[in-house]
Ligand SMILES: NC(=O)C1=CN([C@@H]2O[C@H](COP(=O)(O)OP(=O)(O)OC[C@H]3O[C@@H](n4cnc5c(N)ncnc54)[C@H](O)[C@@H]3O)[C@@H](O)[C@H]2O)C=CC1
């Protein structure tokens with residue numbers, strides 16, 4: 001008689017599209033039931049991700065959440081733990097990228113960027129750690145940083161600062177939650193050219209420096225030693241690892257996945 005293997009449960013923010021959706025697909029292939037946590041208007045995109053996860057033989061739900069709202073994030077995690085009957089891994093992936101010349105940085109963009117990229121990650125870490133403790137789970141928390149948080153590029157000050165803050169939150173939380181065997185790590189992608197994010201970045205950079213649409217992206221790609229953009233699959237691979245027991249003794253780290261772009 002075949003043994004019954006319990007599925008693990010992951011919640012991934014910003015998973016209705018892009019890198020988050022790819023992470024959801026990978027983790028479901030590794031036996032995770034998945035909560036796709038994203039803004040309410042992303043519900044129909046989330047349905048497509050859920051359909052793929054179900055094809056992989058796992059359960060999936062959509063949890064509407066705005067990561068800038070601390071209460072919303074905590075109640076989303078409560079819902080996930082109840083509906084999927086457990087909670088093992090939190091991926092704080094949601095993020096936005098605002099690009100501007102330093103002198104032109106708009107306070108509203110600065111505020112929203114910090115609210116989504118930094119407050120959102122802090123709230124996700126807090127609520128996940130509380131739930132892991134409540135359930136006595138040695139959980140794993142995985143956050144989205146960026147190579148922009150390791151080296152600040154011109155006209156990316158706001159975004160770079162938020163992503164540097166993610167690495168710092170990752171280290172601090174790793175230290176604080178180590179006694180509970182909760183690990184906290186981060187991934188730092190280079191240019192992932194196929195998600196919506198780079199279309200906006202390229203358009204805004206072209207308004208700033210007058211290069212034709214597509215040129216700024218090409219210029220970035222030309223600096224990557226391994227000769228191509230990062231694929232969402234490359235990021236999902238490291239998240240697979242960080243979410244697995246193979247990474248039990250790793251905490252507080254931020255991993256660049258950038259084809260050598262920062263070399
Ligand atoms: N695309 C790239 O080149 C890189 C992306 N990253 C980071 O990876 C993460 C994912 O990026 P992509 O998939 O490319 O972006 P994307 O723009 O394709 O997807 C971001 C997702 O986050 C969601 N989101 C935005 N604000 C939210 C909020 N307040 N609450 C809940 N969800 C919210 C969006 O609805 C969307 O589904 C982000 O944190 C990004 O900063 C890091 C380095 C490179």
Ligand SMILES: CC(=O)C(C)=O
Nearest residue numbers: 146147148189190191
């Ligand atoms: C959007 C982003 O973080 C990079 C490095 O391309």
